[in-house]
Amino acid sequence: MTHPLRSFLHASSLLLLGLASLTQAAPKHALTLYGEPPRYPADFQHFDYVNPDAPKGGNFRQAGFGGFDSLNPFINKGVSADDIGLIYDTLTRHGLDEPFTEYGLLAEKIEKAPDNAWVRFYLRPEARFHDGLPVTAEDVKFTFETLMTQGSPTYRGYYADVDKVEVESPLKVRFIFKHAGNRELPLILGQLPVLPKHWWAERDFSKSNLEIPLGSGPYKVAEVKAGRSIRYQRVADWWGKDLPVNRGFYNFDSMRIDYYRDNTVALEALKAGQFDYWLETSAKNWATAYDTPAVANGQLIKEEIENHNPTGMQGFIFNIRRPVFQDPRVREALGLLFDFEWANKQLFNGAYTRTHSYFDNSELASSGLPGPDELKILEPLRDKITPQVFTEEFRVPVTDASGIIRKQQRRAYQLLQEAGWRIDGDQMLDAEGNPVSFEFLLAQTEFERVLLPFKRNMADLGMELVIRRVDVSQYINRLRSRDFDLIVGGFGQSNSPGNEQREYWHSSSADNPGSRNFIGLKDPAIDQLVDGLINADSRQSLIAHTRALDRVLLWGHYVIPNWHIKTWRVAYWNRLQHPKITPQYDIGLNTWWVNPQPSAEATEPASTEQ
Structure with a gap:
């Protein structure tokens, strides 16, 4: 006052x-979050990133996986x-x-x-x-x-x-x-x-089934074909359609998702006009798979939309509930055997950047040595965390992209020996004398090409990597029951990390089936850092706590960091349109619409009704 x-x-x-x-x-x-004024006042009419006059109508089709x-x-x-x-x-x-x-x-x-x-x-x-x-x-x-x-x-x-x-x-x-x-x-x-x-009141909430539920939102479920497709119908008299927060959203009369078990097949279906929109996650496909007349003549549009979100961490995730992964030297050694530079050159057309932080592409990412604000947070934990947090900048291994990684393999072997591992004949034995074999659980076929060089590099040190591909349902069930050695997964982040960090790293989530604590972390120091982040009382404090947490996670070698790109790569048929302004932190797909008067070249996707 x-x-x-x-x-x-x-x-x-x-x-x-x-x-x-x-x-x-x-x-x-x-x-x-901190009581600052919101961007939009109480009397605002619509968000800046929508077209408030977007026409309603048309059908929108996407592809689902599995x-x-x-x-x-x-x-x-x-x-x-x-x-x-x-x-x-x-x-x-x-x-x-x-x-x-x-x-x-x-x-x-x-x-x-x-x-x-x-x-x-x-x-x-x-x-x-x-x-x-x-x-x-x-x-x-x-x-x-x-x-x-x-x-x-x-x-x-x-x-x-x-x-x-x-x-x-x-x-x-x-x-x-x-x-x-x-x-x-x-x-x-x-x-x-x-x-x-x-x-x-008269239904069992805990049971999984395909009964169409009652909601209050902009769409209703109109049609279900179990495992194959689902169609949503826009609610014409939706109670919220005229609210400023909804103006310009939900413009399609119907939205349909057809499911494919292989993304390669799905991409061919997109190019054949079987659906409208595709978020491309493969750099190789983005560079080589769109050489079609539809792209050349502007019917199928390729667009890169800038992404201002922290990229989070995608990586090969160790399940440290497994005894073989509980020694951080083992995890660090295996990380040395992933040759990102070769993969980026040979498989990804040089499109990716190696991920160096759990909060990459943002001010939340740690770099260099801890600053004064971080040291205030980390010093009380000095006896509980890796000493390198205070003395060394974390760096991921870097190769020359030749595919020959003898230097990294020598260092990996040294770390494994320090952990009590040894080679007997041509086979690596762990500290208990057991032959070393890991299973990499996978649901997407296209990722196998990334894992095969990793598998060869492990084999050079006498270790077996078994790539186990399963269907989506089995994959999800095994994740929930923690029945895996290694997976490829991600920990998405926002510009304001908070309570979701408990789901990722906190001891309280480690034994909860369905939580995203895939690693199995139960570390009092990490718990304290997560609690401090959640209770940060200013943006500056949040940044310091997030960077401190980032350092401790990185030096724990709990994942083998993968890669990221700072754009969303989307392909869509030109019957679709989107606002001139894209929201800073999202693609904003629910603000798109169907052009009611398409140009002569615009294509209506072929029917997929069966």
Whole structure:
């Protein structure tokens, strides 16, 4: 409170503190992480990255991978259909051109305690489920409690600091936290999808099936062909269609996803006009597989859209629950045997950059030696973490791209010997004298070409790498049961990391089937760093905590870092259009539309109805 106001009120400091708290806790149209003003004011009409006059209509087709056997994405059973979240509304909508701001969706206003000890949502009276019944505070409470008791273990980790939910009126609900000070929790609770209590009252939430569920969102499930395709239909009288947060979104009358078991086949289907849009993840394909007349004449458009998100960490992930991977020297040795430079030159057409951080492509990434802010965080942990964190800059191995890595192999062998391993004849034996063999679990055929040189480099040191390819359903089940040695996986990051870090690295998630703690981390030092990150009280503190965590993870050699690219590579038929402004942190696919008056060259994709 300013000095002139204190003079004017002649009030005690205690009263002033109370007035300040009341001011901070006033209901708002949006929440930001550190209380900074949101980009869009309360009276905004639409986001900058949409076309508010985008025409509605047309059909949009995509490709899915593998298959699906469930329409319940909230439980740890089955494989849920892609985009099923489109049938649900959430309490808030994430701003796609801000690091972390939530705008009211189902909730007209949001109010939080000045010390972040609770958050209150005021629901819109016009909000309706697809059967016409209102969305109420009871539905919010039911959703939260059901997800915490019957949903995927991910929710129990994500919302672990929520003590209870209070229904204060039919349209007012409050979440009370176990501890004050968690700045992120009010915002991530806003991302809660709200389920209809009355619809689930006579159904078993824990069962995976293909019954079409009731939602309140912009689309309904219109057609299901188990494992083959799913079609969503836009809800013409959707209660939220005129809200500023929704203007310019959800323009397709229908959205269909056809499933392919091989991405090579899917790409050929795209070029044949079987579907509309493809996010290309293969550098080789992007460089060589689009030499077609449709691309040459502008019917099939290739576009690179700049990606400002932290790239996160994709890598070969060690399951350190396996005894063979519990020695960090072993993990470091195996990392030396991956020749990225050769792969980038020979397989990726030089398109990729090696990943050096769990938060690469952002100010959150560590570099050099720890600065003063990081040292304040790391010094109390000095006896619990690798000494190199304080004395050396972490660097990934670099080769000359020739495919000959004798220097790296010599260093790897030295590390394995230090770990008690030895070569007997032409076979590597571990510290217990067992022949060394690893299984790499894989669901995508196209990744085998990346692993084969890695397999050869391991074989040169007497180790066997078995590449085990399974279907998507079996792959997911084995991940959930932690039945793997090595996988290729990723830990996606945002510009405001927070509670999701518990799901990645915290001891509390290590034994939860379905969590993303694939590594199996149970490290008190990492737990402390994660807790400090979540409770950071400023952007500067968040950056320091994130960099400190990044260093400790890197020096643990828990993954073999892969690569990244700073753009999204998309291919789409020219019957589609998108806004001139792309949101800074997303492709913004739900803002695209079908051109109602396509040019003569525009192509309508061929039918895939069977």
